Amino acid sequence: MSKRALIVRHVPYEGIAGFRAPVEAAGYTIERIDVSDPEFPGVDLVSPDLVLLMGGPMGVYEHAENPWIVHEIERLAERMAADRPTIGVCLGAQMIAAALGARVYQGPEKEIGFYPLAINDNGIRSPVAHLADQHILQWHGDTFDLPDNVELLASTPRYPHQAFRRGRNVLALQFHAEMGLDPRIEAWIDQSQDSLDQLGLCPHGLRADYARIGPSAVDAGQRMVGEWLQAVG
Known part of the structure; x- marks a missing residue:
């Protein structure tokens, strides 16, 4: 019997992307649920063999605008x-942090574009080591306190909490190592024009970086996920 992986999408244009290949190669059958789906309030987040929580433009603290957030965190806490x-991934990492009792809040400024990660000693001994010497896509403006009983794996100068793990079964990634080939990057750019203007970023430059850096970045992300899946219990 194949293993079951459930993808939770917070917006349609932020899906599994490059992580699909290593998940399927590890023997998982992929299912997907959108938070806008009428069935989402009753979805079981504990029984799937693997859950991947993807990104989204909303904040974990924006409960009034997104009433599903509280329910997702409650069910995610049961899974934890x-x-x-x-x-x-990104919002998904923030959801994990919240489910583990940590505070999620706005960061100092948005971080958008391809940047190198500072991978610490814990990270070098983890699958995140595959991302060393790579520029990885960042696209966020929120951050979180590090939950108790986790290992910090990677940082950037503006956002020190870029990746953490808890044991071998929980991996939280603030960055987007799944993105580098997926054409839905165009929707990200279209949805983020105000943020790009604030940072003085040119959409054409982002597209050029995506074409130039993206394939290598997503290849490293796939190797990271593939190694992590080999060790999960």
Whole structure:
């Protein structure tokens, strides 16, 4: 019997992208649920063999605008208590932090574009080591306090909490190592014009970086996820 992976999408244009290949190669059958789906309030986040929580433009603290957030965190906390294999990307990483009791809040400024990660000693001994010497896509403006009983793996100068793990079954990634080939980057650019203007970033420059750096970045991300999946319980 194949293993079941559930992808939680917070917006349609932020999906599994490059992580699909290593997840399928590890023997998982992929299912997907959008938070806008009428069935989402009752979805079981504990029983899937693997859950991947993807990104989104909303903040974990924006409960009034997104009433599903509280329910997702509650069910995710149950999954954390059961120590079930879980990956969180960007908003998904912030959701994991919140489910583990940490505070999520606005960062000093938005971080958008391809940047290198400072990978610490814990990170070098983890699958995140595959991202060393790579520029990885960042696209966020929020951050989180580091939860208790986790290992910090990577940082950037503006956002010191870029990746953490708890044991072998929980991996939280603030960055987007799944993105480098997926054409939905165009939707990201279209949805972020105000943020790009604030940072003085040119959409054409981002597209050029995506074409030039993206393939190598997503290849490293795939190797990272592939190694992590080999070790999950």
